Amino acid sequence: MQLPHYTWFPSARTALTLILSCGLLACATPKTEPIMLNLVAINDFHGHLEQEKFSFTRRADPVSKTIVGGGIETLGANLAAWRKEDKDLIFVGGGDLIGASPAISSLFADEPTLHALGRMGLRVSALGNHEFDHGLQELQRQIHGGCDSPRPDRACKFDGRFPGTQFSYIASNVLDKQSQKPFFPAYHVEEVKGVKIAFIGAVLRDTPLMVAGDKVKDLSFIDEAEGINRTIPALKEMGVKVFVVLIHEGGTTTEAFDQPACSQLKGPIVNIVKRLDPAIKLIVSGHSHTGFVCKVEGRTVTQAQMYGHLLTRISLKLDGATHQVTDIEAQNMLMEPGTAPAPEGLTSLLHKAREGSKSIISQPIARLAVPVITRQMNEAGESALGNVVADAQLAAVKDMGAQIAFMNNKGIRGNLETLAGNISTYGQNATVLPFGNTLVMMSLTGAQIRGLLEQQVWLNEESQDGRNVLQVSDGFTYTWDAKRKVGERVIPDSVKLNGVALDDQREYRIVANNFIAGGGDRVAMFLQGKNVIDTGIKDIDVFMSYIKTRDQAGTPVGSDKPVGRVKRIN
Incomplete structure (x- = not known):
């Protein structure tokens, strides 16, 4: 039996209580604590498994310095330390994680690098142009696993088998020429701390000019902003409130890699960002091998240089009730070897890659x-x-x-x-x-x-x-x-x-x-x-x-x- 609908009128005593407790205005909505989402981004790693010598200039010191740093042990140690601060930290990539790699990785078809990124907890990455270097068949094998490769002398020579990546490669603007639908997943959704966050991928539309033509003959590369914006309606229907673009396209600036909110960014990424859906507040870029944290018309655009020399730490502050982004803080962190030990799995992987390639490399x-x-x-x-x-x-x-x-x-x-x-x-x-x-x-x-x-x-x-x-x-x-x-x-x-x-x-x-x-x-x-x-x-x-x-x-x-x-x- 359906109960009748009643309108509730407070008694005089109840009304007086409400007035005394809330004041003459209506009671305010109870405050909800902000939610913090923490990301770490890498781009253009290019299989640089080992520490190497590189130079940098900080904002506060114009004198260039040279150190030996980077490498999977240093990256892994930092990620492990940051996960102690937030176990829900999400590690993401801006493309070119493989390809054009040193021999320690390339001799094994970059499988050691893909293994290492998986062990470091990478969740998702944009595709870069170098992911297509050896053609679509090989890229699909690297993603899904197996040994059927156009490089039989290199594939599955690291472990005897290859299970594929432990993370998602995404690209919203790479279409199958026949169907004109995204060939790869256009986005990847994570639910963290009760919040749905969508990572939308894109690779520079000029990829066919940077890869031997026969390698991508079955694919169409459309405008990056167009591909990204197409995903927003469906993601909103899924209840996504936080949108992050991972794009392999970039720009340059004369400002230092650690300059907060840099304002002199130039290049293709600027025009792309200006045309993105207003719901997108954060763009993680790549391709131009430049370290920066910039603002473009109020949006945050980052890049972590190249080869694992830097990682970008990003914090998104969300309204606890609406899950809207209210603030973004980002900082490029120099990957200097520290006192924290490297995760054992990465050390053993690096040792195996060194030993397996040593007789050839040396x-x-x-x-x-x-x-x-x-x-x-x-x-x-x-x-x-x-x-x-x-x-x-x-x-x-x-x-x-x-x-x-x-x-x-x-x-x-x-x-x-x-x-x-x-x-x-x-x-x-x-x-x-x-x-x-x-x-x-x-x-x-x-x-x-x-x-x-x-x-x-x-x-x-x-x-x-x-x-x-x-x-x-x-x-x-x-x-x-x-x-x-x-x-x-x-x-x-x-x-x-x-x-x-x-x-x-x-x-x-x-x-x-x-x-x-x-x-x-x-x-x-x-x-x-x-x-x-x-x-x-x-x-x-x-x-x-x-x-x-x-x-x-x-x-x-x-x-x-x-x-x-x-x-x-x-």
């Missing part, structure tokens, strides 16, 4: 002319290491008719260092060229080669990709003018091969790695090449063979500075 390859050949470019955009890499690639296929070699500077991932006696090892060489790219030959006219040079990413403060001036082989020279507008910077008559100006109509046989030969790094002119042949010869094999041959001939490679093939005026 193999001496060749003596160099100098202790270190640097990839640091001069003002013209040329590097001493770029000289050697380009020369090695030309030498490998010169008998097949090649005349000029071009190498993308971003494909050179580290300096070529040596041990005592200037001896360089396999591991040190593998750090320079970690992608396993192959050499591709093609024919371009003199006019096309000049056009190719104009497509380079020049020294340009507005370009958030930084410089990517192509490294060129011996005998090829040119001059560019920094004051001329982009597209007209190369001095036409200065483009020469063995001292003779290039003929616009004549075809020249050139060699480049398969990544840029497929239009990667925005150098689309390579796509116009004729008589294209992928030799199948790997760049790292060519490089090590070249420096070994030069050593055996008594003319070891290397110099302290570039040899001057590229010149700049103004």
Whole structure:
């Protein structure tokens, strides 16, 4: 039987009590304590399992300092200490956690890194462009597990099996070309302290320009903000009140990594943030390898530099009743080795990776002319290491008719260092060229080669990709003018091969790695090449063979500075 509905009128005594206890105004809603959610973010780890030397400058001290830090033991120790403060801490990533990795990780298809991140309690990460380096099949294997890999010489060689990641990779703007639906999960929801928090992923839409074309041919990469914003209605229906973007796209700033609420952030991330749904208050970024904690139109945007040199600690303060974000505090923490012990599981994992790779990594390859050949470019955009890499690639296929070699500077991932006696090892060489790219030959006219040079990413403060001036082989020279507008910077008559100006109509046989030969790094002119042949010869094999041959001939490679093939005026 349904009870009748009554309207309640307080008695005179009850009403007086209410007035005395609440005052003449209505009783206030009981206060609810704020809720604190704690996050830690990492980006662009690139498989740097071991501690390494790196430099930094703090906000309060303009003098650069160099330490040995980072590495999974240092990261793990800090995470363990912070979890003692809050057991519900959530560890998240901004992409490029694997790929372009040192040999200790890359020799095992980055499985040690994925194991380590799982043991550190990583919950979710955006996909980065380097996660696609070895193609969709391999990425899916790394996520879901198994040994069926296009790299059978590396897959499942660490443990004999691979169960997949223990965390989620997400990307809202990567679509299946046929269905136009997200190919990967667009978001990941965690419920912490009674609050639903959604992490929405995205990777830079230019990923197809940074990965060999055949690796992502079945995928579409749409605008980052569009992909992210599409998820909000469904998440709100699920009762989510807190939205955090994990995006592999970034920017740069002249401010220090520990500058709170920096205000000079530039680059693609700024425009993306400005177009995000108002419900999104926090953006964890990556890709640009820069440490910052910035404000963009009231939103917090963070990045933790690269290689595990920093971690970003983030605290979100929520209204206890509505679960709305009322405040965000973020700080980039330097990963200096401390007194806290590393979790035992990470130490044993690192030891296993070292032992398993030691016999290969420690193999001496060749003596160099100098202790270190640097990839640091001069003002013209040329590097001493770029000289050697380009020369090695030309030498490998010169008998097949090649005349000029071009190498993308971003494909050179580290300096070529040596041990005592200037001896360089396999591991040190593998750090320079970690992608396993192959050499591709093609024919371009003199006019096309000049056009190719104009497509380079020049020294340009507005370009958030930084410089990517192509490294060129011996005998090829040119001059560019920094004051001329982009597209007209190369001095036409200065483009020469063995001292003779290039003929616009004549075809020249050139060699480049398969990544840029497929239009990667925005150098689309390579796509116009004729008589294209992928030799199948790997760049790292060519490089090590070249420096070994030069050593055996008594003319070891290397110099302290570039040899001057590229010149700049103004």
